[in-house]
Amino acid sequence: MTATAVAVHADTVDTNPLNHEPEVRAAFDRFYLMDYDGALTRFEAIEAAHPQDAIATDYVLNAVLFRELFRLDLLDTTFYANDGFLTGKHTVAEDPKVRDQVKQLAQKAIGQADDVLKTKPDDVNALFARAWARSLEATYLAMVERGFGAGMKLALGAKNDDEQVLKLDPNYVDAKMVVGIYQYVVGALPFGFKIIVGFAGIHGSKTTGMEMLHDAGSRGVITSVESRTAMTLFLRREAKYTDAYAMAKGLADQYPRDFLFNLEEANLLKDAGQWRQAIDQYHVVIADAKKPDYFPSSHLELAYFGLGETQRGQKFFPDAVVSYQAAAAEPGVSPELKRRCLLEAGMVYDLMSQRDRAKQEYQAVIDEGGDSVQADQARKYEHSAYTGH
Numbered sequence: 001m002t003a004t005a006v007a008v009h010a011d012t013v014d015t016n017p018l019n020h021e022p023e024v025r026a027a028f029d030r031f032y033l034m035d036y037d038g039a040l041t042r043f044e045a046i047e048a049a050h051p052q053d054a055i056a057t058d059y060v061l062n063a064v065l066f067r068e069l070f071r072l073d074l075l076d077t078t079f080y081a082n083d084g085f086l087t088g089k090h091t092v093a094e095d096p097k098v099r100d101q102v103k104q105l106a107q108k109a110i111g112q113a114d115d116v117l118k119t120k121p122d123d124v125n126a127l128f129a130r131a132w133a134r135s136l137e138a139t140y141l142a143m144v145e146r147g148f149g150a151g152m153k154l155a156l157g158a159k160n161d162d163e164q165v166l167k168l169d170p171n172y173v174d175a176k177m178v179v180g181i182y183q184y185v186v187g188a189l190p191f192g193f194k195i196i197v198g199f200a201g202i203h204g205s206k207t208t209g210m211e212m213l214h215d216a217g218s219r220g221v222i223t224s225v226e227s228r229t230a231m232t233l234f235l236r237r238e239a240k241y242t243d244a245y246a247m248a249k250g251l252a253d254q255y256p257r258d259f260l261f262n263l264e265e266a267n268l269l270k271d272a273g274q275w276r277q278a279i280d281q282y283h284v285v286i287a288d289a290k291k292p293d294y295f296p297s298s299h300l301e302l303a304y305f306g307l308g309e310t311q312r313g314q315k316f317f318p319d320a321v322v323s324y325q326a327a328a329a330e331p332g333v334s335p336e337l338k339r340r341c342l343l344e345a346g347m348v349y350d351l352m353s354q355r356d357r358a359k360q361e362y363q364a365v366i367d368e369g370g371d372s373v374q375a376d377q378a379r380k381y382e383h384s385a386y387t388g389h
Contacts (some may be wrong), residue, residue, distance in 0.1 A: 014171045016055050016125045019048075021160035032225055032255045035296035036067035052201025054112035054129035061136050068098045073334045074143050075260055076302050093336075094144055102138040102140045109133035124165045124172055130340055131161035135178045139223065176212040177223035181230055189236070210234065225251065230262065259289065259298040266303070270310045282307035301330035301337060308344060317352050321345050322339035339365050339374035346378065350386040358385065 018024060027042035043059040050056040069075050072092045073177030113130035116123050135158035142151035159182040162175035210231065217227035228247055235244035245268040252261040262285050269278035282303050289298045308323030327333060328341035346361030362378035369375055 012171045013173050013219050013221060014124070014169050015174055016053075016128070018050060018053060018055055019221045021046075024059070028222065030296075031063060031066070033296050034070065034259055034298075036070065038061055039068065041065045052115075054109045054126060054133065056114070057105060057109040057112060058129055061102065061109060061133060064098065064105065065102055065136050065140055068095065068102070069139075069143060070260075070299070071298060072144065073299060073337060075301070076263070076299075077238045093145060099140070099144070102137060106133045106137035120293060122168055124169045124175075125160045127165045127168075128172065128175055131158040131165070131178055132176065134158035134161070141159070143360055155185075158182075173216055173219045174221055174223040177220060177227045177230070178218040180209045180212030180227070183211070183212065184230075186236055188234075192282060199310050206234075225255075233269075236268060236271065237309070239271075241268055244268050245272065245376040257295055259285070262288065263303055263306070270306060270313075275310050275314050278310045279307065283312065299330075299332060301327040301333040301341070304330065305337065305341060308341070312344070312348055317348050321348050321352075324348070333367060336372070336374070339368050339372055342368065343374045343378055347380060347386040350381065351388060355385060 023046055024044065027046065030042060031039035040060065040063040043056075043185065045154050046092075047056040047060050057217075058309065062275065066075070070093075083314065105234050110130050110133050113126040113133070115129070116126035120126065134154045138151040138154035138158065141147040148179070155178075158178050162178045165175040166179065183204040184206050187206040187209060188204075213227045213231050216223045217231060218224070220227055225301050228251055232244050232247040232251070235241075235247065245265065248261060248264040248268055251266050255261055257333050262281075265277050266281035266285055269275075269281055285303045286300065286307070289300045304323045304327035307318045308327065309318035311317075311323060324341040324345040327340045333341070342361050342365045346358045346365065348363060349355075349358035359382055362382045366375045366376035
């Protein structure tokens with residue numbers, strides 16, 4: 001084989017032909033602008049036109065899932081940047097109708113793939129579609145229901161399917177995403193947590209995971225953006241902020257009207273200690289979010305909260321209070337984030353020696369949810385002023 005032939009083979013990427021269709025690409029463009037309703041309408045039309053194709057059902061499942069994760073404030077990577085995600089409390093208002101829809105769509109896609117695999121056990125398109133459906137349901141279980149054990153078992157099934165895809169067709173690059181995420185996550189899990197979920201004997205490799213994600217991010221047909229997003233999260237988790245920022249900026253440059261990619265730029269500048277640039281970027285995000293229809297979807301409270309955190313870190317206390325209060329006042333703010341903002345505002349007032357105003361904020365936290373973690377902290381600081389330690 002000539003060097004040229006080898007290069008051509010190495011650049012070959014195989015996928016379900018439907019993934020290349022213009023209407024599918026157009027729907028994904030809406031999805032990555034976070035126009036979830038617009039994307040869902042398009043994907044449902046594609047599913048109706050391809051009623052036997054599991055990948056078409058997966059498109060709908062993917063849009064439904066991520067619309068719900070965004071509604072629940074579960075797409076902000078700050079939440080997953082350390083092991084506290086595994087052990088901390090994070091209550092969400094699960095919508096039973098969406099839960100049922102996610103599970104029904106996942107089972108439908110799995111069933112459609114199984115029908116093909118009964119007669120064509122090596123059909124890579126069906127194997128990939130089944131893997132994607134399993135991985136999406138696993139994501140819902142882990143992120144919304146906090147069912148890590150059940151989620152990991154589904155993820156294992158997805159990983160096994162995609163490993164089979166890659167064994168049959170090494171050029172099916174999209175299959176590397178799930179395998180890569182699985183490798184990284186299992187490799188990064190604390191040993192004690194592996195025991196808790198019954199995966200003590202299963203091993204992963206963060207290095208292998210990142211290598212596979214890099215390839216999927218570079219050459220994937222429908223997993224490129226998600227693979228790079230996962231890499232951004234993992235790099236942030238490892239405090240490799242410069243590399244994570246470069247990845248996030250690349251995504252924001254590609255999709256400038258995606259609110260979360262732009263927010264992630266600011267978050268990573270903050271984490272890297274580049275507070276001036278972070279404050280400027282938060283202000284850019286906030287200003288863009290106030291432009292009519294610039295971001296099809298946004299949670300402005302997340303930008304205000306990040307801005308408040310940055311200002312507080314630089315002891316710009318009056319500005320920080322304003323930002324926290326602005327976040328708490330946003331119409332779509334989740335109950336938990338609202339309590340966090342009010343608590344932080346109270347703590348900053350204590351640092352400013354404005355005890356009466358601090359107590360007002362602490363009482364507001366309690367009024368918003370008396371049995372919450374934030375309320376417990378508010379009661380503590382009502383009794384004894386927060387001093388920064």
